Amino acid sequence: MAVAGNLGFPRIGAGRELKRATEAYWKGELGEDALLAVGRELRLRHWGLQRDAGLGAIPSNDFSFYDQVLDMACVVGAVPERFGWEGGPVPLATAFAMARGVSGPTRGAGGEVRPGTEAGVAPSGVPAMEMTKWFDTNYHYIVPELHRGQRFELASKKPVDEFREAREAGFDTRPVLIGPVSLLLLGKARGGAFDRLSLLDTLLPVYQQLLAELREAGAAWVQVDEPFLALDPPPEGSLHDAYRRAYAALREAAGNLKLLVATYFEGLRENLETALALPVNGLHLDLVRAPEQLDQVLAHGVPEGLTLSLGVVDGRNVWRTDLAAALEPMERARKALGSHRLQVAPSCSLLHVPVDLSLETALDPELKGWLAFARQKLDEVAVLARALNEGRDAVRTALEASRSQVEARRSSARRENPQVQARLVSLTSEQARRRSPHTERRSAQQARLGLPPFPTTTIGSFPQTGGIRRLRARLRRGELDEAAYETAIKAEIERVVRLQEGLGLDVLVHGEPERNDMVEYFGEQLEGFAFTEHGWVQSYGSRYVKPPIIYGDVWRPAPMTVRWITYAQSLTDRPVKGMLTGPVTILQWSFVRDDQPRSETCRQIALAIRDEVLDLEAAGIGVIQIDEPAFREGLPLRRADWAGYLRWASESFRLATAGVRDETQIHTHMCYSEFNDIIDAIAGLDADVISIEASRSGMELLDAFVAFRYPNEIGPGVYDIHSPRVPGREEMEHLLRRAAQVLDPAQLWVNPDCGLKTRSYDEVTPSLRNLVAAARVLREEVGAEG
Numbered sequence: 127m128a129v130a131g132n133l134g135f136p137r138i139g140a141g142r143e144l145k146r147a148t149e150a151y152w153k154g155e156l157g158e159d160a161l162l163a164v165g166r167e168l169r170l171r172h173w174g175l176q177r178d179a180g181l182g183a184i185p186s187n188d189f190s191f192y193d194q195v196l197d198m199a200c201v202v203g204a205v206p207e208r209f210g211w212e213g214g215p216v217p218l219a220t221a222f223a224m225a226r227g228v229s230g231p232t233r234g235a236g237g238e239v240r241p242g243t244e245a246g247v248a249p250s251g252v253p254a255m256e257m258t259k260w261f262d263t264n265y266h267y268i269v270p271e272l273h274r275g276q277r278f279e280l281a282s283k284k285p286v287d288e289f290r291e292a293r294e295a296g297f298d299t300r301p302v303l304i305g306p307v308s309l310l311l312l313g314k315a316r317g318g319a320f321d322r323l324s325l326l327d328t329l330l331p332v333y334q335q336l337l338a339e340l341r342e343a344g345a346a347w348v349q350v351d352e353p354f355l356a357l358d359p360p361p362e363g364s365l366h367d368a369y370r371r372a373y374a375a376l377r378e379a380a381g382n383l384k385l386l387v388a389t390y391f392e393g394l395r396e397n398l399e400t401a402l403a404l405p406v407n408g409l410h411l412d413l414v415r416a417p418e419q420l421d422q423v424l425a426h427g428v429p430e431g432l433t434l435s436l437g438v439v440d441g442r443n444v445w446r447t448d449l450a451a452a453l454e455p456m457e458r459a460r461k462a463l464g465s466h467r468l469q470v471a472p473s474c475s476l477l478h479v480p481v482d483l484s485l486e487t488a489l490d491p492e493l494k495g496w497l498a499f500a501r502q503k504l505d506e507v508a509v510l511a512r513a514l515n516e517g518r519d520a521v522r523t524a525l526e527a528s529r530s531q532v533e534a535r536r537s538s539a540r541r542e543n544p545q546v547q548a549r550l551v552s553l554t555s556e557q558a559r560r561r562s563p564h565t566e567r568r569s570a571q572q573a574r575l576g577l578p579p580f581p582t583t584t585i586g587s588f589p590q591t592g593g594i595r596r597l598r599a600r601l602r603r604g605e606l607d608e609a610a611y612e613t614a615i616k617a618e619i620e621r622v623v624r625l626q627e628g629l630g631l632d633v634l635v636h637g638e639p640e641r642n643d644m645v646e647y648f649g650e651q652l653e654g655f656a657f658t659e660h661g662w663v664q665s666y667g668s669r670y671v672k673p674p675i676i677y678g679d680v681w682r683p684a685p686m687t688v689r690w691i692t693y694a695q696s697l698t699d700r701p702v703k704g705m706l707t708g709p710v711t712i713l714q715w716s717f718v719r720d721d722q723p724r725s726e727t728c729r730q731i732a733l734a735i736r737d738e739v740l741d742l743e744a745a746g747i748g749v750i751q752i753d754e755p756a757f758r759e760g761l762p763l764r765r766a767d768w769a770g771y772l773r774w775a776s777e778s779f780r781l782a783t784a785g786v787r788d789e790t791q792i793h794t795h796m797c798y799s800e801f802n803d804i805i806d807a808i809a810g811l812d813a814d815v816i817s818i819e820a821s822r823s824g825m826e827l828l829d830a831f832v833a834f835r836y837p838n839e840i841g842p843g844v845y846d847i848h849s850p851r852v853p854g855r856e857e858m859e860h861l862l863r864r865a866a867q868v869l870d871p872a873q874l875w876v877n878p879d880c881g882l883k884t885r886s887y888d889e890v891t892p893s894l895r896n897l898v899a900a901a902r903v904l905r906e907e908v909g910a911e912g
């Protein structure tokens with residue numbers, strides 16, 4: 127019998143219960159017991175609906191109050207010393223402190239707190255752990271800190287506790303663990319570089335003890351995630367040996383407990399041999415991202431006693447599965463192995479898709495028929511498993527329904543816009559190239575803008591206050607009409623403009639108060655996009671996003687930002703910077719159509735943004751910023767695929783921006799990025815000015831630009847906006863001096879690391895005042911030298 131399984135269910139709750147409860151707890155409005163009760167309620171609800179969907183392998187320990195990697199670090203006792211943990215179960219408050227930092231008694235001293243920390247939390251001497259992208263997703267995990275000689279112990283027993291909790295409620299679950307090799311590779315060496323895998327031997331006994339406890343608690347299977355098995359080998363050697371040693375140890379401790387190793391987001395490729403040789407009972411393959419690996423695995427031969435888990439339902443996207451098409455490779459696997467050696471599953475955890483499509487009452491019914499969210503994907507998995515076990519006839523109605531929706535989507539006229547397609551075909555390479563080189567543009571821009579050296583600006587957003595969000599909520603509920611909303615937003619824009627004038631900033635912004643999110647806002651206004659009411663997906667901790675859905679050819683029916691930017695410009699003599707999100711980031715942070723290459727969709731978005739850029743220019747806006755924070759994140763996981771991506775991604779950016787005259791200044795902004803590997807592609811974007819996150823690393827991120835002799839202008843962030851702390855003038859001066867030592871001072875801009883939307887005005891106002899003062903000091907110094 128093929129088992130229907132799942133690798134992880136979204137934990138946020140269909141009504142964002144987890145966010146509300148966690149944030150209330152942080153504010154002191156909800157006690158720990160009440161928070162724990164919400165967690166328990168969500169787990170039971172999710173187990174219940176997976177069982178009702180007919181799943182045989184239901185995950186546990188996929189729940190987390192913040193992040194599953196953080197939880198796993200707590201399980202193995204990898205709690206950095208500064209959090210004052212003294213062994214034993216890691217308290218919830220300690221785990222939150224690791225994620226968010228701890229507030230201290232005074233303002234202004236010490237370290238930072240993670241983004242997401244609510245305004246008003248005092249800064250502290252206990253900085254949070256780092257946070258970074260989970261592979262190529264918009265989910266962020268807390269990076270375990272590893273040091274030479276690190277000790278581990280079985281500290282938190284969350285996986286065992288949640289298994290027992292499920293069992294007592296009548297659910298037989300399959301606990302999910304992050305595997306030992308991947309856990310170490312997800313971590314970061316602290317206190318000097320060393321081979322992270324050298325810690326494996328001290329870590330393995332903890333996993334052995336954990337498996338023994340799970341076995342005693344009655345678990346039959348454990349899912350051990352090893353996503354790195356599907357990636358390029360890391361710089362450390364002996365990876366194959368590490369997997370072999372690790373799984374020999376786990377096998378020994380597991381006894382009759384069965385181990386399923388899960389890989390996802392890519393194919394096994396050169397690791398196929400290693401993966402198939404592991405002494406485990408099951409191997410999960412992502413057959414959506416890497417369908418070719420099934421035949422490779424079957425050709426290689428699957429060892430006796432190894433079950434394959436076929437990840438055929440897309441866990442990263444929202445389209446309904448073509449069930450009949452999905453069955454074809456599955457039936458080949460059945461022929462080779464027999465259905466008793468197969469499981470059916472989503473390609474990866476369902477964490478990355480919204481919870482439940484049935485909540486969407488405003489979605490166009492035709493479109494809704496094409497979609498499946500987490501709950502609906504469970505049904506698909508169950509049907510596919512049944513088809514393997516009982517034959518296609520047993521599920522004929524479901525197969526037909528799926529086929530007819532797939533057909534409807536394929537033939538639907540609403541996806542197509544012949545004009546967009548024609549425009550793409552007739553693109554010329556001139557359209558993706560500025561008219562003159564940067565040096566010439568620079569003089570033209572200087573003549574027009576007349577900016578001082580070390581010009582100051584911000585990245586776009588000003589604080590998204592509760593008041594602004596409530597305005598939008600009231601507009602949605604019909605309690606406020608469009609006109610009243612518009613008036614209120616304009617008042618906000620005026621306030622932000624006056625504030626910036628008062629602070630003495632050189633290039634102003636309108637503050638983005640009209641935007642719910644930098645991607646969703648554009649999705650709402652572009653054709654070919656749909657958006658949801660409840661389609662939330664966790665981005666980090668209690669911060670969620672509602673990615674829009676690209677279902678058809680993308681085009682821009684009307685200007686999107688012009689009236690807000692020109693309104694802001696009408697209020698002041700200083701230049702106001704127009705703010706747009708770039709095509710790569712819009713693509714990356716949306717659910718994309720899977721019936722054409724991403725590159726094609728990206729070019730369509732680029733043309734829509736190009737139209738907006740040209741309209742802003744025609745309306746007299748002289749500075750336009752096109753944000754691309756997800757440019758680096760879009761890089762394929764396998765290095766062999768990088769060049770192709772970089773070609774179309776940078777072409778799309780240039781297509782969006784290169785239509786303007788020389789005297790129009792194009793800015794871009796990137797954060798959460800390492801530039802070393804891709805600096806030539808960044809330079810190839812040919813933006814006049816790029817602002818980057820740099821303050822936390824003490825300008826280290828600039829190294830790539832220095833080594834490359836980056837020719838255009840650059841604003842390395844000097845104000846860490848992820849912290850509530852107000853940076854002093856001297857500290858920012860110091861950062862600027864460091865930048866001015868390694869780059870030509872004439873290249874430099876002065877700005878924060880990123881937008882200010884998650885901060886509050888009492889943090890932002892003094893910080894920007896200091897930033898302007900620091901720029902003035904540098905102007906004098908450099909002016910005096912020259």
Ligand SMILES: Nc1nc2c(c(=O)[nH]1)N[C@@H](CNc1ccc(C(=O)N[C@@H](CCC(=O)N[C@@H](CCC(=O)N[C@@H](CCC(=O)O)C(=O)O)C(=O)O)C(=O)O)cc1)CN2
Pocket residue numbers: 264592595596598599641642643644645646665666668669670671672715884
């Ligand atoms: N798409 C995207 N990805 C990104 C980023 C980003 O900015 N956007 N930044 C990076 C970090 N990730 C982030 C992800 C989310 C948030 C964030 O702040 N999310 C907000 C939601 C933002 C939003 O969509 N706001 C809407 C809806 C807000 C809302 O929940 N309103 C209340 C009612 C309003 C109230 O009374 O407060 C409700 O509907 O119940 C609006 O402003 O209109 C949150 O979870 O709280 C920040 C950073 C990387 N990835």
Ligand code: MET
Pocket residue numbers: 585586587644705753755795797880881882883
């Ligand atoms: C994540 S990058 C954010 C850029 C955007 N313009 C902002 O200021 O919020």
Ligand SMILES: [Zn+2]
Pocket residue numbers: 585755795796797879880881
């Ligand atoms: Zn940013």
